Amino acid sequence: MFVATAASAPSRPTSIAATGLLDELVALERIGTRHTFQRNAEIFADGDAATDWFRVVAGTVRTCRLLPDGRRHIAGFHYAGDFFGIEGLPSRVSSAEAVGDVVVMRYPRKAIERLAETNPALARRLREMAFEGLADAQERMFLLGRKTAPERVASFILEVAQRCNRQRKVELPMSRYDIADYLGLTIETVSRTLSAMKKAGAIALPTIHLVELIDRGSLELAAGTA
Amino acid sequence: MFVATAASAPSRPTSIAATGLLDELVALERIGTRHTFQRNAEIFADGDAATDWFRVVAGTVRTCRLLPDGRRHIAGFHYAGDFFGIEGLPSRVSSAEAVGDVVVMRYPRKAIERLAETNPALARRLREMAFEGLADAQERMFLLGRKTAPERVASFILEVAQRCNRQRKVELPMSRYDIADYLGLTIETVSRTLSAMKKAGAIALPTIHLVELIDRGSLELAAGTA
DNA sequence: CGCGTCCTTGAGAGTTGTCAACTCCAGTGG
């Protein structure tokens, strides 16, 4: 099970066997505990001590930040295989919630650190993971700072498609509200933009949570950066 | 020299002696080479092979991304002590430029990786650095996704003040254009917002590149999250 | 079948962007 989810994770696929990671990953697995959460359940809360790391086994997790007046921003969606809650702060500045029903593994941070001290392969993997996270974050900052609403939505659809290895039918497990808070828009703007893309023939929306890519080229063009 | 700059770097100060990092840092220093760049000179370019990591010794560096139509976003400013160019991608998706005259150290990535394989303390430090970078990036994403122009500018001033350990007089080495591209605004909006803050008595602007914090409380209030 | 939640669509408002003129200042050369 673990190997399967680990293999489905990578944006930059590395052969587990080749890196000699397998033993380390098994060791990691041994210190983890399995937990399930229902839709919208809180996995950890803003202000909690950040004593654990998490990894998604099944389902989708969102990490959120709130402003006192209610404005919300979603720092990220985490899919099967992804680690989350791994920022370097002693306490949480965001909360993590289940988008649908999810299964996660929880690893005590201290135990991971101990493992990493003696397992260079695991240490390298953790490092790579963090650096990949940095690259992703820069991509998102660019989107939030300089892209228009249609560009953001197009980028988002393509991002999910790539993350989940889908060519035509892309599942969006999250609500429009989640998408809006992820892209720095409002639900109305997201909805309108999707409708416009549908009318333009770039996508179809067979159900609320499914996007079908009709004209990928025009989406990539709209996204600004493919 | 190295120890001094390393000591001036941390947002989360860790005693170098206590972590036993000193030897590793010296080893790191040995594989680095020193380089100087003039104002606006390019340190690395979009598309270059990401074979090296960099650290600022003196001055300020900006990392930029460009859209074909000319829109620019500044992914980050890097001050003395900061590492930059450490994302996990094989080639650069951004360029790095000197804001003023700068001195940087360049470290071959492979050599760093080799060092990290055998030095758990260095490996841990690199990991911490990456995780801190992730936390910073989340803060920035929140700013770009959900904060208003005045909130962004106030947050920026406070961020620079904290980064450079200043209480009242904060130096902004970068141009208004740089600030705008960092905050996802236009120079006009940045300029107007600074003028409004000045008129409101929150700050003074003795010179173009200097901000004096008159009423820090109102700035923190305006920033939304202090 | 009714209710609630999520989504869509419309109309109008507001923040921020665009375009343009003006100021300020450093550097240069008459």
Add this chain to the structure above:
DNA sequence: CCACTGGAGTTGACAACTCTCAAGGACGCG
């Protein structure tokens, strides 16, 4: 010494994109 020049910054008027507010539709669930 002063005029000229160019870049950076400021300010104003207007436009536009996105948000806000509001109503109406779709769908699932009791």
